Amino acid sequence: xxxxxxxxxxxxxxxxxxxxxxxxxxxxxxxxxxxxxxxxxxxxxxxxxxxxxxxxxxxxxxxxxxxxxxxxxxxxxxxxxxxxxxxxxxxxxxxxxxxxxxxxxxxxxxxxxxxxxxxxxxxxxxxxxxxxxxxxxxxxxxxxxxxxxxxxxxxxxxxxxxxxxxxxxxxxxxxxxxxxxxxxxxxxxxxxxxxxxxxxxxxxxxxxxxxxxxxxxxxxxxxxxxxxxxxxxxxxxxxxxxxxxxxxxxxxxxxxxxxxxxxxxxxxxxxxxxxxxxxxxxxxxxxxxxxxxxxxxxxxxxxxxxxxxxxxxxxxxxxxxxxxxxxxxxxxxxxxxxxxxxxxxxxxxxxxxxxxxxxxxxxxxxxxxxxxxxxxxxxxxxxxxxxxxxxxxxxxxxxxxxxxxxxxxxxxxxxxxxxxxxxxxxxxxxxxxx
Numbered sequence: 001x002x003x004x005x006x007x008x009x010x011x012x013x014x015x016x017x018x019x020x021x022x023x024x025x026x027x028x029x030x031x032x033x034x035x036x037x038x039x040x041x042x043x044x045x046x047x048x049x050x051x052x053x054x055x056x057x058x059x060x061x062x063x064x065x066x067x068x069x070x071x072x073x074x075x076x077x078x079x080x081x082x083x084x085x086x087x088x089x090x091x092x093x094x095x096x097x098x099x100x101x102x103x104x105x106x107x108x109x110x111x112x113x114x115x116x117x118x119x120x121x122x123x124x125x126x127x128x129x130x131x132x133x134x135x136x137x138x139x140x141x142x143x144x145x146x147x148x149x150x151x152x153x154x155x156x157x158x159x160x161x162x163x164x165x166x167x168x169x170x171x172x173x174x175x176x177x178x179x180x181x182x183x184x185x186x187x188x189x190x191x192x193x194x195x196x197x198x199x200x201x202x203x204x205x206x207x208x209x210x211x212x213x214x215x216x217x218x219x220x221x222x223x224x225x226x227x228x229x230x231x232x233x234x235x236x237x238x239x240x241x242x243x244x245x246x247x248x249x250x251x252x253x254x255x256x257x258x259x260x261x262x263x264x265x266x267x268x269x270x271x272x273x274x275x276x277x278x279x280x281x282x283x284x285x286x287x288x289x290x291x292x293x294x295x296x297x298x299x300x301x302x303x304x305x306x307x308x309x310x311x312x313x314x315x316x317x318x319x320x321x322x323x324x325x326x327x328x329x330x331x332x333x334x335x336x337x338x339x340x341x342x343x344x345x346x347x348x349x350x351x352x353x354x355x356x357x358x359x360x361x362x363x364x365x366x367x368x369x370x371x372x373x374x375x376x377x378x379x380x381x382x383x384x385x386x387x388x389x390x391x392x393x394x395x396x397x398x399x400x401x402x403x404x405x406x407x408x409x410x411x412x413x414x415x416x417x418x419x420x421x422x423x424x425x426x427x428x429x430x431x432x433x434x
Contacts, residue, residue, distance in 0.1 A: 034412035035173040035202055036163045037405030039210075040152055040190065042102040043233025043261065044068040044371070046401045047159035049166070050409025057405045059398055062162040068397060069158065072099045073151045075137045082158045091291035094122035096137045101151035103234055103257070104133040106182075106189030122287055152193030160197055174199045175408040177400050179230075180206040180239050180253045202411055208239040209248045210403030211369045214394050217243045224364040227352070229382065229390070230400075231345060232370035233261040238348040240356055240363075252355040254348030254431035259341060261301070261372040267337045268297040268329070275327060276316070286318030304331045305374050335377045342377050346385055351431045366390040371397040 033049040046068040048059045059067045062083065069083030074090065074097040081089065090097040100121070108131040109117070118125050124136040126145070134145045156174075163171045178190050187204050194201040208228035212218065217226060223244045230237040236259045242249040272293060276284050284290060296314045303310040309330040316323045335342070353360060366386055372378065373396045383389050394402060 033167065033409065035175060035408040036160075036171055037175050037177075037401055037403075037408040038156060038159055038194070039177050039207075039401035039404055040102065040156060040193065041068075041071055041232060041400075042100060042235060043071055044397065045071045045155050045159060046398065047163050048398075048401045048405030048408075049163065050405045050412075052409075057402045057409075058166075059401055059405075060159075060162045060166050062159060068401075069155070070099070071102065071155055072097060073101070073154045074098070075139050075146070077140055080154060082154060087295070091288045091295065094287045094291050096123065096139060098123055098135050098137075098146065098151050100234060100262075101135075101148040105148040105152060105193070106186035107133070109133055122291065149189050149193040149196060152190065153196035156194055156197035156199065160199060172198070172200055173202055173408075173412075175203045175205065175404050175411060176201055177205055177207045177210045177404045179235065179237050179255070180208050180250055181237065181255055203407065205404065205407055206239075206248075206250065207237070207369065207400050208241055208250065208253075210401075210407065211367055211394075211399045212241060212243055212248060213403035213406045214399040215365075215367050215391060217365065217367075218246050218248075221245075225358065225362055226365045226367065227349070227363045228367055228369060229345070229349065229373065230369040231260060231372040231378065233372065235260050236345060236348060238352050240352050240358070252352040252431070254351040254355070256344065256348060259344055260370075263341055264334075264338050264372070264375075265294065265297050265301060267341070268301065268334070269293055271337055272297070272312070272325075272327065276319075276325060279325070280316075280319050280323070282319070284316065284318070286316075289316050289318045292316075300329060301334070304329065304334050305376065307331070331376070339377075342375070342381060345378055346381060348431065349382075349385065355431060360386055367394075367399070368392055368396045369399045 033051065037048045039046050046059055046062065048057050050057050061067055062069045064084060066084065070087050072083060072086040072090070074081040074086035074093055076089065076093055076096065086097055109127060110131070111127065114125055114127055114133065125133055126136050128134055134147050135151070137144060137146055160171050174194055176190060176194055178187055182190070191201045191204060207230060211228050211230070212226055217224060220243070223242065226241045226243050228239045228241065235255060235257045237253065237255045239253040240251045242251060273284050284293070292314050296312050300310050300312050309328060311326070311328050313324060313326045316325050363386065366382065368390050379390065
């Protein structure tokens with residue numbers, strides 16, 4: 001008799017707990033996210049939250065209604081500016097406006113390499129005693145050094161403040177992403193950037209894994225070969241993953257760290273510099289005018305993704321007090337200027353397939369990541385290569401931060417998430433094309 005009573009009491013208790021859990025999920029406000037996800041990108045950075053109950057990921061507005069902010073930090077007499085605010089003054093303060101910091105984080109350079117890279121930037125680069133790059137800035141006639149991780153921490157702090165404003169509570173924990181080919185030192189320095197911003201970095205995950213999470217591939221039953229093509233502002237990374245449930249196995253990766261949106265921009269800049277020289281009889285060398293041209297070219301490129309043609313109009317103060325340069329470019333012209341670069345996107349795709357001895361037909365899913373994969377010609381070439389359209393169901397610019405935020409939700413125990421992403425510790429084949 002006593003055993004029956006015990007069973008009844010135990011059963012009743014379990015039912016009560018289940019009912020309480022159901023009612024809590026249904027009627028009580030969901031818990032606030034415990035951990036945020038941050039994508040510290042070469043060109044743009046953003047922060048996201050995974051919400052319990054709804055299972056939705058919210059990518060937060062960080063500046064002036066923008067979900068992603070430029071990974072740009074400027075040092076001026078009025079203090080430190082970040083993102084769009086830094087970009088807005090860049091043409092008047094090119095020597096102290098730092099961008100592309102992720103290219104240098106945790107990476108050693110030779111003097112020869114640095115001399116070659118320096119030509120691409122208006123701010124000064126210098127090697128420290130360990131061969132690591134630091135940026136030399138001068139404010140109020142005082143020169144000082146800023147490291148890539150310092151720049152990263154400033155950007156992360158801005159993203160953190162956005163999350164705290166959204167949650168109305170302090171944010172202390174984060175999951176971050178890095179390119180799959182980042183070595184231990186680069187990962188540690190990325191983590192250091194988060195730590196300098198006052199955050200506990202719970203985990204660093206690979207960007208292709210984050211993208212696969214964003215596309216929901218961890219929920220797909222069975223085994224899949226997935227190719228992630230990540231073409232951002234500064235680099236191209238291609239990875240082949242085996243995905244089964246929550247297990248992510250990176251088989252091979254290939255990359256070109258000198259191919260991205262900025263390289264397409266550079267072709268446009270060179271084109272317009274030629275037109276300007278022909279029109280005004282002298283070469284455009286003024287730093288402020290060149291910075292202005294860079295901004296206009298970026299805007300032009302973005303519009304040509306949607307429109308067949310777009311006008312450019314910018315003042316050139318170094319050419320004369322009232323000189324305003326006007327010109328027009330079509331999408332076809334843009335594609336012709338960059339066609340050799342667009343075709344280079346296929347090179348690492350072919351290399352990773354060759355490395356793992358897989359035919360292109362064996363790839364079950366091709367997913368696109370990075371803002372430069374929005375370019376119609378890039379998508380066209382990829383579709384032709386695989387004889388099927390790539391998966392573009394997720395905004396490619398937000399795919400990584402969405403995935404990182406899902407991983408943050410998993411680690412934070414935010415129901416209804418039940419499957420955790422596990423990156424298998426294997427030595428993937430790495431191929432560098434440059």
